[in-house]
Amino acid sequence: MTAPTDAARWRQVNGALLAKALGEWCYEGLLTAEPAGDRYRVALGAGVGYEFAATPEAFGWLRVHPDTILRYGTGLLGNRVGEPAWDVRRFLVDAAETIGADPATTAAYLSELSATLAADATLAAGPPAADLLPLDHADLEGHLTGHPWLVANKGRIGFTATDLDRYAPESRQPFRVRWLAAHRGLAEFRGTPGLSEHAVRAAELGDETAAAFAARLTDAGLDPDAYVWFPVHPWQWDRVVRVEYAGEVAERRLVLLGDSPDEYVPQQSIRTLTNLTTRHRYDVKLPLAIMNTSVWRGIPPHCAAGAPTLTSWLTGLLAGDPAIAGTVLLGEVASVTVRHPYLSDVDGVPYRHLETLGCIWRTPVSAVLAKDERARPLSALLHVDSAGRSVVAQLVQASGRPAVDWLRTLFDVLLGPLAYLLYRHGLTFNPHGQNALLTYGPDETPRRLLLKDFIDDVELSATVVPEREPSPAGLVPRKPPALIAQHVVDSVLVGHLRYLAPLCADHLDVPPATFWALAREAILLVQQRFPNLAERFTEYDLLAPTFPRYRLNADRLVVTGYGDQPIRHAIGALGTVPNPLATP
Numbered sequence: 018m019t020a021p022t023d024a025a026r027w028r029q030v031n032g033a034l035l036a037k038a039l040g041e042w043c044y045e046g047l048l049t050a051e052p053a054g055d056r057y058r059v060a061l062g063a064g065v066g067y068e069f070a071a072t073p074e075a076f077g078w079l080r081v082h083p084d085t086i087l088r089y090g091t092g093l094l095g096n097r098v099g100e101p102a103w104d105v106r107r108f109l110v111d112a113a114e115t116i117g118a119d120p121a122t123t124a125a126y127l128s129e130l131s132a133t134l135a136a137d138a139t140l141a142a143g144p145p146a147a148d149l150l151p152l153d154h155a156d157l158e159g160h161l162t163g164h165p166w167l168v169a170n171k172g173r174i175g176f177t178a179t180d181l182d183r184y185a186p187e188s189r190q191p192f193r194v195r196w197l198a199a200h201r202g203l204a205e206f207r208g209t210p211g212l213s214e215h216a217v218r219a220a221e222l223g224d225e226t227a228a229a230f231a232a233r234l235t236d237a238g239l240d241p242d243a244y245v246w247f248p249v250h251p252w253q254w255d256r257v258v259r260v261e262y263a264g265e266v267a268e269r270r271l272v273l274l275g276d277s278p279d280e281y282v283p284q285q286s287i288r289t290l291t292n293l294t295t296r297h298r299y300d301v302k303l304p305l306a307i308m309n310t311s312v313w314r315g316i317p318p319h320c321a322a323g324a325p326t327l328t329s330w331l332t333g334l335l336a337g338d339p340a341i342a343g344t345v346l347l348g349e350v351a352s353v354t355v356r357h358p359y360l361s362d363v364d365g366v367p368y369r370h371l372e373t374l375g376c377i378w379r380t381p382v383s384a385v386l387a388k389d390e391r392a393r394p395l396s397a398l399l400h401v402d403s404a405g406r407s408v409v410a411q412l413v414q415a416s417g418r419p420a421v422d423w424l425r426t427l428f429d430v431l432l433g434p435l436a437y438l439l440y441r442h443g444l445t446f447n448p449h450g451q452n453a454l455l456t457y458g459p460d461e462t463p464r465r466l467l468l469k470d471f472i473d474d475v476e477l478s479a480t481v482v483p484e485r486e487p488s489p490a491g492l493v494p495r496k497p498p499a500l501i502a503q504h505v506v507d508s509v510l511v512g513h514l515r516y517l518a519p520l521c522a523d524h525l526d527v528p529p530a531t532f533w534a535l536a537r538e539a540i541l542l543v544q545q546r547f548p549n550l551a552e553r554f555t556e557y558d559l560l561a562p563t564f565p566r567y568r569l570n571a572d573r574l575v576v577t578g579y580g581d582q583p584i585r586h587a588i589g590a591l592g593t594v595p596n597p598l599a600t601p
Contacts, residue, residue, distance in 0.1 A: 315372025
């Protein structure tokens with residue numbers, strides 16, 4: 018990404034990220050903020066400290082105000098000298114020893130911070146919040162700022178500046194994907210019942226392109242039906258496939274067919290693409306050998322292989338449940354699995370080397386919308402433009418409804434289905450701001466919940482739940498009910514509503530106590546509607562006094578670092594946080 022030339026904007030996004038780092042690292046217990054009069058102070062090593070004003074918010078989080086941060090050090094005369102602080106990279110270096118980050122981790126994390134800042138500077142030059150309301154969901158994705166909890170949320174290790182200009186969501190540059198043919202000894206296609214490999218091929222390519230690709234194989238003396246066809250991200254083809262699979266290309270076990278007829282844009286997750294040219298065609302999830310947020314962004318072979326089966330089971334299960342009729346599942350309807358021809362047989366190989374090829378086709382958002390509906394990612398509600406105007410305030414204003422009424426509808430549409438899925442079926446998605454979307458009618462009021470990303474994130478409780486049987490054996494993790502409920506807690510309550518509450522206080526004049534009372538009401542309403550499930554309300558206790566505190570940032574900084582891992586590990590909890598839903 019081109020380096021920003023506007024120094025004022027660079028300092029603005031730096032200050033915002035510094036405030037975020039202070040707040041999140043204190044929330045996770047990496048740092049301790051001590052009261053200092055009407056301010057807070059964080060003491061670091063070598064006489065360095067940071068002082069700031071902050072508002073205490075839900076879950077024990079401090080919302081740090083960027084313009085109030087001072088950095089203190091020891092002056093030449095031994096006195097304590099403070100100056101305005103805006104540099105988040107300096108803060109990382111100052112804090113590294115205190116939080117326990119080793120030098121190698123500090124250096125790598127500094128690169129992630131720099132990449133995040135460069136992306137934030139691009140986004141800060143975006144349009145006013147009001148101009149985002151008319152955008153299609155695919156266009157809107159490129160204006161959003163990413164994971165609200167993770168500090169270095171756009172690190173994208175492996176991408177060059179040119180790659181970011183070409184493939185990052187905020188660059189909003191359409192591109193074509195490459196199509197490969199993989200010999201059936203390497204690749205396997207799977208689809209939901211009734212969806213064949215040839216049907217997907219025809220639907221995604223069209224007759225003319227499919228015929229041209231088949232002719233390319235035939236002219237080379239190869240049988241088109243001896244190969245599985247699938248797309249690959251152009252970056253992955255150039256940087257990974259042509260190098261690591263050079264032998265398979267030479268032996269024509271992998272054959273490049275050509276570019277897609279359609280153009281795509283990346284969603285916030287980068288590796289999932291939306292078809293811009295032909296909107297009814299599938300979204301496609303493709304592996305990228307980059308690290309972003311918490312993991313390398315490949316596609317595990319078991320995920321690709323199991324996605325259609327899980328989609329079939331989920332849609333069948335919930336289609337027969339009228340209580341969940343308004344919630345839409347964006348199914349992962351077909352996939353191609355490519356296992357590494359050599360490393361798949363080696364125990365302990367870091368997972369990123371095993372997830373370099375394959376794809377998952379997903380039902381597109383446009384296919385499930387009514388004519389008068391517009392869809393937006395849940396994360397759009399947290400967006401604030403460079404002038405301080407929020408999308409949520411624009412939506413409420415456009416609706417013409419009182420803010421409290423609008424929020425009540427939001428919570429019913431969002432929390433109601435998620436609580437019901439826990440209570441009735443003992444299952445959860447990972448409904449964070451990218452995986453959950455809301456539809457809106459012409460009155461800009463939330464109408465329906467759309468959920469996606471099943472095979473990576475759906476989990477079932479380990480308890481016996483007759484309503485969901487028979488369930489697919491070995492395909493979905495089984496965990497204790499408390500851990501299943503934690504998905505909703507971390508993805509929605511801590512990971513989204515924690516940030517939406519202060520926005521609503523500042524922009525809609527809805528006090529935090531009212532905000533959380535409305536959220537609590539939405540869950541109680543589900544309990545009132547289904548008293549026969551009462552024994553499960555405490556089993557999946559969303560109204561408990563406290564929740565375990567999970568540490569997303571600490572996992573990278575002090576637990577995992579940047580060394581290769583054999584598996585995608587689970588993030589651990591440390592301590593607890595108070596639940597704002599616990600009392601009226």
